[in-house]
Amino acid sequence: MTHVRLYSYGAVQEVTGSKHILEVDGKKILVDCGMFQGRREETYNKNKNLPFDPKEIEVAFLTHGHFDHTGNFPSLIKGGYEGVIYSTPATYDLASLVLYDSAHIQKRDAEFIKKLIRKGRKDLKVYGPIYDEEDVTETLSHFVTYPYNRRFKVFDKVEAEFYDAGHILGSSMILFNIELDHYKTLKVGFSGDLGRKGLPFLRNPQKLPDLDYFVLESTYGNRLHDDLSTVKEELSEVINSTYKKGGKIIIPAFAIERTQEIIYHIHELLLENKIPKLPVYIDSPMAVHATSIFKSHPECFDRETFKTFYDKKESPFDFDGVNYIVNVEDSKKLNYLKHPAIIISASGMCEHGRIVHHLRNNIENPANTILIVGFMAQHTLGRRLADREPEVKIFGEKLKVNARIKIINAFSAHADYNEMKEYVSQFDLSKLKRIFLVHGEPDAQEHLEKVLEGVGVKDVKRVFYNEKYKLA
Ligand SMILES: [Zn+2]
Structure with missing residues (x-):
């Protein structure tokens, strides 16, 4: 008898x-080891102390490079895990960027708090760093990469294969083929984060083979996104109207994926002669580094990208007028730009990084546009801009928001509930025994459960913390 169990220690509700x-005959396969994000003290403790013994994990997998999936692998290694971490090659590269960045931020934050304490803030406590650069280097030495659609043996009775999730560069869903008795196979799929059809340069989410069990994310289980098809038109309207006023377009964007999507669309619009030739500055060391990773993984791109760019000997991320800025002096020079330009910078929610300087310099000029293309969490400067507050505080200074605020809502890397429904409907639902919902708030999960039952999924189960589910 082969025994298979599933349970979760994170992204649960x-x-x-x-x-x-996923446990097969007592051997534990870990899928993702993400960082919890939220209130400092609570998340510090949750992240610092893994809820299981890393030495008991047989093998680990990473679905994609986002921090909430990759961010705590160094704690796994520090806790004594000696095995390999499987991912796609592009995911390995992004994980390297994200983990070193995290180690750097953790160190900087801890030093900052220590300084405040020395100055008399006895109410504060230092949290972290949980890991440093050296731990990250050690973690990266455990990675073994496999491309999409190449099945490999994990251990006796278990094979795995990466399928394209269409979520971010290198993102994958994982199929586990588990050999049961009497030549039967159990197929278990993990969605990772499920992407969407029609995102620039990424392939659409690939259909997994018919499954017995599917572990599905549910982030937008109760939401529908705006249509992606109007994004380019909206972008071209913003660029043209701002250009006519002689202004600048300031775009706060996440360094990974969103920045590259915007560059890609701008390049397309230039090739189609729909926007004037104006300089584009990518002013974020992390975004510049991330873009170089994107450039080195054309194997992740869709047919469209080849037709528009590579087949014509063009690169999606290089064109006349695009400038990638790393050094601080070059970044400061952008403060004195007199002509229309596009500045794309991080952080995505405008809380820190160079974008804050660009906003301060440009927010009071009515000729400029601030273009919002991503999710803005509560209590961030980005959210205040998205909420169209007439005045905002930047570096302690009150500034009038005279620039135009334009929001394009269609960008999202996660499938909405219709897209999830459509994805799941491709399966032979008579074979699918159950869908497990993870990675979603309770409201989203409750709604998605009804949607999936509505298309004929026999059994939908919301996963609870450390509750063990028997699959075979
Ligand atoms: Zn993700």
Whole structure:
């Protein structure tokens, strides 16, 4: 008898800290080891102390490079895990970028708090760093990469294969083929984060083979996104109207994926002669580094990208007028730009980084546009801009928001509930025994459960923390 169980220690009724375990005859396969994000003290303790013994994990997988899936692998290694971490090659590269960045931020934050304490803030406490650069280097040495659609042996009775999730560069769904008795196979799929059809340069989410069990994310289980098809038109309207006023377009964007999507669309619009030739500045060391990773993984791109760019000897991310800025002096020079330009910078929610300087310099000029293309969490400067507050505080200074605020809502890397329904409907539902919902707030999961039952999924189960589910 082969025994198979599933349980989760993160992304359970919530959207951060993904950690799922598939157990085959007592051997534990860990899928993702993400960082919890939220209030400092609570998340510090949750992240610092893994809820399982890393030495008991047989093998680990990473679905994609987002921090909430990759961010706590160094704690796994520090806790004594000696095995390999499987991912696609592009995911490995993004994980390297994200983990070193996290180690750097953790160190900087801890030093900052220590300084405040020295100055008399005895109410504060230092949290972290949980890991440093050296731990990250050690973690990266455990990675073994496999491309999409190449089945490999994990251990006796278990084979795995990455399928394209269409979510971010290198993102994958994982299929586990588990050999049961009497030549039967159990197929278990993990969605990771499920992407969407029609995102720039990424392929559409690939259909997994018919499954017995599917572990599905549910982030937008109760939401529908705006249509992606109007994004380019909206972008071209913003660029043209701002250009006519002689202004600048300031775009706060996440360094990974969203920045590259915007560059891609701008390049397309230039090739189609729909926008004037104006300089484009990518002013974020992390975004510049991320873009170089994107450039080195054309194997992740869709047919469309080849037709528009590579077949014509063009690169999607390089064109006349695009400038990638790393050094601080070059970044400061952008303060004195007199002509229309596009500045794309991080952080995505405008809380820190160079974008804050660009906003301060440009927010009071009515000729400029601030273009919002991503999710803005509560209590961030980005959210205040998205809420169209007439005045905002930047570096302690009150500034009038005279620039135009334009929001394009269609960008999202996660499938909405219709897209999830459509994806799941491709399966032979008579074979699908159950869908397990992870990575979503309770409201989203409750709604998605009804939607999936509505298309004929026999059994939908919301996963609870450390509750063990028997699959075979
Ligand atoms: Zn993700």
